[in-house]
Amino acid sequence: MSLIVNEVQRDIRTRILEAAGRAMADGSLPAAPTGDFNIEVPADRKNGDFSSNAAMAWARDLHRAPRMIGQAIVEHLDLGGSFLQKCEMAGAGFLNFYLSDSYYAAILQDVRAKGDRYGRSDYGKGKRINVEFISANPTGPMHMGNARGGALGDCLSAVLDAAGYDVYREFYVNDAGNQIEKFGLSLDIRYQQALLGEDAAQMPEDSYHGEDIREHAAAFAAQYGEQYLHVPEAQRRKALVDFALPKNIALMQENVAKYRIVYDKWFYESELHKGEVADTIALMQSKGLTYEKDGALWYRATEHGGEKDEVLVRSNGNPTYFAADIAYHRNKLEVRGFDKAIDIWGADHHGHVARMKGALEAIGIDSGRLDVILMQLVRLVSGGEVVRMSKRTGKAITLTDLLTDIPIDAVRFLFNMREPGSQMEFDLDLAVEQSAQNPVYYCQYAHARICSIFRKLANEGVLPRDCTTQELERLNAPEERELIRHLSALTEEIVGAAKNYDPARITRYTIDLASLFHKFYNACRVSVEDESLMQSRLYLCACVRDTIKNILTMLKIDVPESM
Numbered sequence: 001m002s003l004i005v006n007e008v009q010r011d012i013r014t015r016i017l018e019a020a021g022r023a024m025a026d027g028s029l030p031a032a033p034t035g036d037f038n039i040e041v042p043a044d045r046k047n048g049d050f051s052s053n054a055a056m057a058w059a060r061d062l063h064r065a066p067r068m069i070g071q072a073i074v075e076h077l078d079l080g081g082s083f084l085q086k087c088e089m090a091g092a093g094f095l096n097f098y099l100s101d102s103y104y105a106a107i108l109q110d111v112r113a114k115g116d117r118y119g120r121s122d123y124g125k126g127k128r129i130n131v132e133f134i135s136a137n138p139t140g141p142m143h144m145g146n147a148r149g150g151a152l153g154d155c156l157s158a159v160l161d162a163a164g165y166d167v168y169r170e171f172y173v174n175d176a177g178n179q180i181e182k183f184g185l186s187l188d189i190r191y192q193q194a195l196l197g198e199d200a201a202q203m204p205e206d207s208y209h210g211e212d213i214r215e216h217a218a219a220f221a222a223q224y225g226e227q228y229l230h231v232p233e234a235q236r237r238k239a240l241v242d243f244a245l246p247k248n249i250a251l252m253q254e255n256v257a258k259y260r261i262v263y264d265k266w267f268y269e270s271e272l273h274k275g276e277v278a279d280t281i282a283l284m285q286s287k288g289l290t291y292e293k294d295g296a297l298w299y300r301a302t303e304h305g306g307e308k309d310e311v312l313v314r315s316n317g318n319p320t321y322f323a324a325d326i327a328y329h330r331n332k333l334e335v336r337g338f339d340k341a342i343d344i345w346g347a348d349h350h351g352h353v354a355r356m357k358g359a360l361e362a363i364g365i366d367s368g369r370l371d372v373i374l375m376q377l378v379r380l381v382s383g384g385e386v387v388r389m390s391k392r393t394g395k396a397i398t399l400t401d402l403l404t405d406i407p408i409d410a411v412r413f414l415f416n417m418r419e420p421g422s423q424m425e426f427d428l429d430l431a432v433e434q435s436a437q438n439p440v441y442y443c444q445y446a447h448a449r450i451c452s453i454f455r456k457l458a459n460e461g462v463l464p465r466d467c468t469t470q471e472l473e474r475l476n477a478p479e480e481r482e483l484i485r486h487l488s489a490l491t492e493e494i495v496g497a498a499k500n501y502d503p504a505r506i507t508r509y510t511i512d513l514a515s516l517f518h519k520f521y522n523a524c525r526v527s528v529e530d531e532s533l534m535q536s537r538l539y540l541c542a543c544v545r546d547t548i549k550n551i552l553t554m555l556k557i558d559v560p561e562s563m
Helices: 003-025 066-076 101-117 144-162 178-196 211-224 233-258 276-286 321-335 347-362 399-405 408-414 428-432 439-459 478-488 490-499 504-523 531-554
Strands: 050-052 084-090 094-099 128-132 166-173 265-268 290-293 296-299 310-313 340-346 370-375 378-382 424-427
Touching (some): 003 050, 003 094, 003 101, 066 094, 101 531, 128 144, 144 166, 144 340, 144 370, 144 378, 144 531, 233 399, 276 290, 276 296, 321 347, 340 347, 347 370, 399 408, 408 428, 424 428, 439 531, 478 531, 504 531
Parallel strands (some): 166 265, 378 424
Antiparallel strands (some): 084 094, 296 310
């Protein structure tokens, strides 16, 4: 909500309490302590702009029927100097408050005064939040889950920033451990096959079979020939990884840049293995959290919420991914001192959440400082059918394919149309459609339509000017009031999206705003002979235009002025 809305709610509470005090003072109500009560926005505006259950909440305290209490409060209310026009009692004793014309004028003046900062607040009080998202395995191309995670993580970060948090975007690069060993093995076999034929070596079932592995191996063979065929296996695999991994990471960085994501840090797992993994393991040993078995070092996870104990160091002396992950979260929360870490993981990592939180508690870090968003998978559809292969490449659709074939605006907006925990279908046909059926196009068109109104009137010699409060109070048609009320809700929507880690609230808000604008435009002619009313409606149009621009800019979506 606009801060004005919060002020009105606080004012209503104060005036109800003052009215009750006056009623008790003159004997209309018994003098007795009273409890808390609610102030809400009714579903039906016929029941007021705000409604309170104070009379029902106090019935037991005051030993009076709610309607008797409500009537006494209404009779003793003083609404002077407020944005409240009147208060009526209804039903079982609800107190229904109606806003004055000056309230709606004040909302519009607030929107214009705040400009490109409208919607922002200090709710987060500058707390430092690390948002880690995508963090795709660098051993292969990024997939649809990474596409959704990228849009979700970046837009959530933007929402948190607008809500007053100090946000830090991070990509965790898994460039060490078991998956890199498997990457090296897979490249090695394809390298041998490229030079010696398919029968030279067999690919294990659990290795990486993607076409990208063949391409890397073929490029390596083209550059080095048989130079690495007869060196020790470890040396050959290291050379292959050193050749291919930077190319994969560079492609990742190229893709996320195209996706309009700018990370504050690309954090490499290999950096942790220079000391922090060992330090974390030593800390766990010093706290009695480990034991040795079969030559490996184990963590007593079952004593800290885990379903089974976990290996920290394998019998070959190599730390596990879990050990590195504990060190990584310790680095974020203790070493770098973020107030909170937010991780966006695929839903298949559900079981890892409790293990990680339990490990943090075990080493003395409040697990409440880690929040994990579990994101469901995406199904691509076209013509009502599930699509798995790219028409262009004939292979499984990757993030690269998606960003090549679909407008970035549509990808970022549509992936934030649903809550992270809900499965979603991404309609490829809808994403490229330039019509009101495409939600992002619909919102952009509303902005462009307003810009065209201003251009058309400027060509006729009509320029917008500032309006007085009295002029803005004339915007009292139902469509105008509904539009202004929706404008007033933006700040609270952003705060709600930040609290619930759900940027879909903002895309829905924007669609509703565009819809309400079109409804207003069709019902209320802007270019009218009454100059004062025309300027007031232009003022309202400017507020809607600027709010749409603020939101789309926050979500890194283009804001065209003509379409």
